[in-house]
Amino acid sequence: MQPTQRRLANAIRALAMDAVEAANSGHPGMPMGMADAATALFTRYLKFDAADPNWPDRDRFVLSAGHGSMLIYALLYLTGYSRPTIDDIRNFRQVGSPCAGHPENFELPGVEVTTGPLGQGLAMAVGMAIAERHLNAVYGDTLVDHRTYVIAGDGDLMEGVNHEAVGLAGHLKLGRLIVLWDDNRITIDGSTELSRNEDVVARYVASAWHTVECDGLDSASVSRALDAAIADERPSLVRCKTIIGYGAPNKQGTAATHGAALGADEIEAARKALGWDADAFEVPEDVLSGWRGTGQRGQSDHAEWRRRLEESGKRDEFYARLSGKPDESWLQPHLDELIANPPKLATRKASELALEAINPVVTSTIGGSADLTGSNNTKTKALEPLTADNYGGRYIYYGIREFGMAAAMNGMALHGGVIPYGGTFLVFTDYARPAIRLSALQQARVIYVMTHDSIGLGEDGPTHQPIEHLQSLRAIPGLEVYRPADAVETAECWALALASKSPSILALTRQNLPAVRTKAVGENLSARGAYRLKPAGADRKVIFIATGSEVEIALAAAKQLESQGIGADVVSMPCMELFDAQPDTYREDVLPDVSNREILRVSVEAGTTFGWERYTGLHGLRIGIDRFGVSAPAEDAYEFFGLTPDAVAARVLDYLKQREMR
Numbered sequence: 001m002q003p004t005q006r007r008l009a010n011a012i013r014a015l016a017m018d019a020v021e022a023a024n025s026g027h028p029g030m031p032m033g034m035a036d037a038a039t040a041l042f043t044r045y046l047k048f049d050a051a052d053p054n055w056p057d058r059d060r061f062v063l064s065a066g067h068g069s070m071l072i073y074a075l076l077y078l079t080g081y082s083r084p085t086i087d088d089i090r091n092f093r094q095v096g097s098p099c100a101g102h103p104e105n106f107e108l109p110g111v112e113v114t115t116g117p118l119g120q121g122l123a124m125a126v127g128m129a130i131a132e133r134h135l136n137a138v139y140g141d142t143l144v145d146h147r148t149y150v151i152a153g154d155g156d157l158m159e160g161v162n163h164e165a166v167g168l169a170g171h172l173k174l175g176r177l178i179v180l181w182d183d184n185r186i187t188i189d190g191s192t193e194l195s196r197n198e199d200v201v202a203r204y205v206a207s208a209w210h211t212v213e214c215d216g217l218d219s220a221s222v223s224r225a226l227d228a229a230i231a232d233e234r235p236s237l238v239r240c241k242t243i244i245g246y247g248a249p250n251k252q253g254t255a256a257t258h259g260a261a262l263g264a265d266e267i268e269a270a271r272k273a274l275g276w277d278a279d280a281f282e283v284p285e286d287v288l289s290g291w292r293g294t295g296q297r298g299q300s301d302h303a304e305w306r307r308r309l310e311e312s313g314k315r316d317e318f319y320a321r322l323s324g325k326p327d328e329s330w331l332q333p334h335l336d337e338l339i340a341n342p343p344k345l346a347t348r349k350a351s352e353l354a355l356e357a358i359n360p361v362v363t364s365t366i367g368g369s370a371d372l373t374g375s376n377n378t379k380t381k382a383l384e385p386l387t388a389d390n391y392g393g394r395y396i397y398y399g400i401r402e403f404g405m406a407a408a409m410n411g412m413a414l415h416g417g418v419i420p421y422g423g424t425f426l427v428f429t430d431y432a433r434p435a436i437r438l439s440a441l442q443q444a445r446v447i448y449v450m451t452h453d454s455i456g457l458g459e460d461g462p463t464h465q466p467i468e469h470l471q472s473l474r475a476i477p478g479l480e481v482y483r484p485a486d487a488v489e490t491a492e493c494w495a496l497a498l499a500s501k502s503p504s505i506l507a508l509t510r511q512n513l514p515a516v517r518t519k520a521v522g523e524n525l526s527a528r529g530a531y532r533l534k535p536a537g538a539d540r541k542v543i544f545i546a547t548g549s550e551v552e553i554a555l556a557a558a559k560q561l562e563s564q565g566i567g568a569d570v571v572s573m574p575c576m577e578l579f580d581a582q583p584d585t586y587r588e589d590v591l592p593d594v595s596n597r598e599i600l601r602v603s604v605e606a607g608t609t610f611g612w613e614r615y616t617g618l619h620g621l622r623i624g625i626d627r628f629g630v631s632a633p634a635e636d637a638y639e640f641f642g643l644t645p646d647a648v649a650a651r652v653l654d655y656l657k658q659r660e661m662r
Contacts, residue, residue: 003290005219008043009035010274011078011287013247016070017270018280019092019099021261026093026101029244029257030068033216034151034182037240040222041180042075043294045230047146049302050080050295053109056322057305058298059146060112060128060415064121065153065182066102067259073099076110078288079295083108090281105414105442113414114442117434119159120407122179124438125150126169127411127420129177129235130386130396134366135321135417137392142308143318147230150179154192157181157200161435164404169235170208173388177235178226182216184244190255204237216240247274321364322416324445326498330357331491335520338487342515347508347548348451350487352377354494359383359394362419362498366412368396369423369449370405375510376423376451402428406435406448413444419498421447425457426466426507429473439503440478446503453483453507454606455641456549461631470547471611473505480577483507484526485533485551488517489574492526496578509549511634516551516572525572529579532590534558536567542652543569543591545615546604553638554604556645561652573615591615600659602652606643621655623648 012035020026047059063072070092077084084099091097098107102116112128115121129148136144156162169177181200185192201211210232214225222240229236245257248270262270271277278284283291309315334357343350359365359380366386369378379395386393398405402424409420429436429450439446455465474481480502482493490508497504516533517525525531530545534555542561544554551572558568571590573579579587592599601620603612609622616622625641638644642651 003287005039005043006036007287008290009039009219010247010276011283011291012038012071012074013274014271014276014278015074015077015089015281015283017262017267019070019073019089021264021267022090023093024261026070026261027067027259028070028262029184029186030065030153030182031071031074032248032252032257033184033242033244033246034068034071034180034240035246036219037180037182037216037222037242038071038075038151040219041149041226042079044223045226046149047298047301049298051299052302053081055302055305056416057144057146060125060148062113062115062121062125062128062148062150063103064115064125064150064156065118066115066121068153069099069101069103071151072103072111076108078283078291080292081108081110081295086281113411114438117438118153118155119161119165120435120438122150122152122156123161123165123404123407123435124411124414125177125179126165126174126404127408128415129169129174130172130408131412131415131418132176133174133391134386139314139318142312143314147176147178150177151182152179153182154185154187154196158196161403161407164401165407166204166207166209168398168401168404168408171388172386173208173233174235175233178229178238179236180238180240182242183239184242186244186253186255186258188255188258201237201239208234210234210236211239212236213239213241216242217246249273324364324416324419326362326364326419328495328499330361331495333357334491335488338491338515339518339520342518343487344512344514345487346510346512347484347486347490348375348377348510350484350490351449351494351506351508352380353487354491355380358494358498364417365419365421366394366396367421368398368405370398370402370428371400372424373397375425376449378421378423378449396422398422402431403435406432406439406446409446410435410439410442410444413446414442419445419447421449423449423451425452425464426450426469427452427464429469429505436473436479436503437476440476443478443502445501447497448503448505449508450505451508452510454509454549455625455629455637456509456511456606456634458510458634458637459631462628465629466607467625467628468608468610470507470605470607474576474611478502479505480575481505481507482526482575483548484574485546485548485572486513486516488515489526489572492524493574495524496527496575507548511549513549514552516555526574527578528582528586529575529577530571530573530590532569533572534570536569537562538565538567540567540569540599541656542566542600542602543571544602544604545571545573545591547573548605550604550606550643553643553645553648557648557652560645560649566656600652600656604643604648606638606641621652623651
């Protein structure tokens, strides 16, 4: 006899209680409250095969309320994924267990995205739904025909990024996106009445979503709501009215179950209330067998999909698309043209030229901008907009939604089959930073095209002029920050970003820059992170280390020093992260040992000098801007801050003179 839906759900509740109690840390309330809804979803609707978590046409499930991570860990174990094992769950939140405090996609197959920072899971799910519709437009229902399901909590719906994501999803009519809202009316502080009085459902309706309500503690009611959601062409919000910590007789419905272990006495009482007599971390055979059958339910669909793939004649193309390896045939002809006809132009424009070469060849790219298309130069001539009427388009108008754009691109990248890039001003990475951090944590290949990268943007002034941004982004582990000096470096950096398994920032200028790379060299020099652009003519006394628009300044300052018999190298450093990864021998050749006081290292960058001492050494010279900017034309702003060849050369000469006196 098959166990009832409630008995299946109680297995989730028991594992959640036991794991949080063993760790004395975690959030049991959400998994206990949403166990019935999750059981209905997984046993009746979700298309997946536990034996192959990477089946391309599986439904995507995102636990946006990542604090309730024991919900997904219990589901993965019960349905028969290879991990987590029951021992992994026993060691919940401990070193060595893949069952981290919040779900991490790099720890467990079946965890599609890393969640925990509230709101971002749902926003990434919007990106997954976009990727599904786009690939469906390319390959048809035969190969791509799946849904994206989300479980979200009150906190997810309060976060600002939720408004951005919901608006975008409604605008694009992403009907394959279904969000189950755990409406338990409790946050850590207490009742949601303490902090919220808006009509959440009305907000979703106003954003062109379908909404439906159900009893989240009744599997049949949840199923009826999901049937209605699936039948509607709009994205759907399923309001699941639940009780947090359901089954814990003395604590359910209160904030006491939200973020703390229940305690041994309450767990014992909950077991009695739920009719669950199994010991801790034990699942009765009938229940485990029922759940394992759910994990195998999708095998026939999977087998049928594989048959269709073989018969489609597109098997190799499809898997090549999913592999994400870009075609690099565009690069050399593009570089040849730039060398033959060296252009003077802004690197944002150089980026557009590179994209004109890239997009016809790398057809998996999907571009976009947060309402700055004409400024970011992210749309190439042949790209059509991706809209509700044309999911085959490859350019998204995200509107003024920097955070939502970045989170959606994370979801697109993690879905697979597309390479997203999107633009805004570099200063507005402040709006997108939480999603950029998750890009790096998840190793999602997202390319951020961030233009107007310095005081060189001019008259818009301090509010728009980045100062601390480059170094703050470089501080994020796993993020590659590129700041190219001309069109050649820009193309090289684009090639590196496309080929990388990490997210990338392309920091690009508004103002025109001269070509500094005018000779063919036969390799991607930017791949080294830094390289000697100009060797010293006279006896080397100075090494300039510059990035982006300041490379031309360093070259001109070096020329002045050389005229006085002071040899000066100029090192272009488009990517610190790649330079730091080079062998010691290479790095020491480019930047000889800093203990050699005979050579002065000088950094030149139109931003904070913070952090540059790692390359200049304590006795080096760091030229930059350690205050907010100024509203002025670009040339005047550079002169105001002493970032001109004359001023830089004078500072170096003065520094050398003072050092000799010491």
